[in-house]
Amino acid sequence: MAIIEFFRQMSYPIYYAVLTTALLLLTFWIARRFAMRKMKRVVMKAEHSYQQQIASLQMQLSGKVSMLENMVEKLKLSNQELNRLNEIRSKFMSIVAHDLRQPLTSIQGFTSVLMMDSPQGGGNNDQVALNNILKATDNMNQLMADLMDISMIESGKFKMDFKNFNFNQLLNDVYTLQQVNAQKKGIFLTKYEYPNDVIVFADRFRISQVLNNLLGNAIKFSPQGGRIEVRYFLQDGWLICYVDDDGPGIAYNEQSKIFQKFHQSENDRSSRKQGWGLGLSIAQEIVNAHNGEIGVESAGLGQGSLFWFRIPVDPAAYKA
Ligand SMILES: Nc1ncnc2c1ncn2[C@@H]1O[C@H](COP(=O)(O)OP(=O)(O)OP(=O)(O)O)[C@@H](O)[C@H]1O
Numbered sequence: 001m002a003i004i005e006f007f008r009q010m011s012y013p014i015y016y017a018v019l020t021t022a023l024l025l026l027t028f029w030i031a032r033r034f035a036m037r038k039m040k041r042v043v044m045k046a047e048h049s050y051q052q053q054i055a056s057l058q059m060q061l062s063g064k065v066s067m068l069e070n071m072v073e074k075l076k077l078s079n080q081e082l083n084r085l086n087e088i089r090s091k092f093m094s095i096v097a098h099d100l101r102q103p104l105t106s107i108q109g110f111t112s113v114l115m116m117d118s119p120q121g122g123g124n125n126d127q128v129a130l131n132n133i134l135k136a137t138d139n140m141n142q143l144m145a146d147l148m149d150i151s152m153i154e155s156g157k158f159k160m161d162f163k164n165f166n167f168n169q170l171l172n173d174v175y176t177l178q179q180v181n182a183q184k185k186g187i188f189l190t191k192y193e194y195p196n197d198v199i200v201f202a203d204r205f206r207i208s209q210v211l212n213n214l215l216g217n218a219i220k221f222s223p224q225g226g227r228i229e230v231r232y233f234l235q236d237g238w239l240i241c242y243v244d245d246d247g248p249g250i251a252y253n254e255q256s257k258i259f260q261k262f263h264q265s266e267n268d269r270s271s272r273k274q275g276w277g278l279g280l281s282i283a284q285e286i287v288n289a290h291n292g293e294i295g296v297e298s299a300g301l302g303q304g305s306l307f308w309f310r311i312p313v314d315p316a317a318y319k320a
């Protein structure tokens, strides 16, 4: 009643204004409801179509996933097969290398006996021939030993025998052996003495193999009259050894490749016959097994080569 009284007392313009505002608000409310309903329908439609798209994508994806799983399975199988074949190849290599060494040793023994029996003298054809046989069997023996090392490396059986030894003495032994080869070729091989005895914890035989290969290479690849220096020193717990020659050098793009198995530089075909390109790859494995490093520096062809390796002196460095 109070509201009706309130409207009655209103003047017409105010009355119309209030009515119009109320009608406007009502229209706005109805329009909003319609719009909301329409929007809701559009959103639901879009949601439905997205869901359909997602479902079809999921189907495609699961198809691709199962295809990938198949491929992974096939790859696993071929990988297993490759490993098996690799093992057979490695075993075969080591059997061949091992079995060929025995007859080779016999050939060497008989050849030495024949050499002693045949008349001595510079121009004796028998002596020359027997000497050639001995040299050839020596080379084959070296190849067999290298192949056995490679097969051990590949099968993970290349183990080091760590012991304390005097590095000065080892270098002396290797130097004395290689000095004979250097002199035969008219090459000047110099060893720089280290003032004190150095005791290292390493595999003596394997480290001598590294040194023999580095010095052997320097002698093999240097021309007559060449100069080779070998020296070592201690620095921050490392024993660092250098073999420096003024021989043919190594082109920059060859410097990392020469540490790969069977890689021999293209630039030196004459000395290729005297080896198999295995020495440096084995040397690298040996140095790595000592937690060390090996490398070469050469300013290029005709500039000589500086081979170096370093191994830790401290036994604690070997504890993983
Ligand atoms: N001092 C050097 N001067 C120039 N080239 C070198 C020298 N040392 C190594 N090389 C190059 O590196 C290659 C690989 O050396 P590595 O010792 O592995 O094999 P190799 O001496 O040819 O044969 P192997 O050591 O099996 O008897 C050599 O063939 C040669 O091309």
Ligand SMILES: [Mg+2]
Pocket: 213, 216, 217, 275, 278, 279, 280
């Ligand atoms: Mg070599």
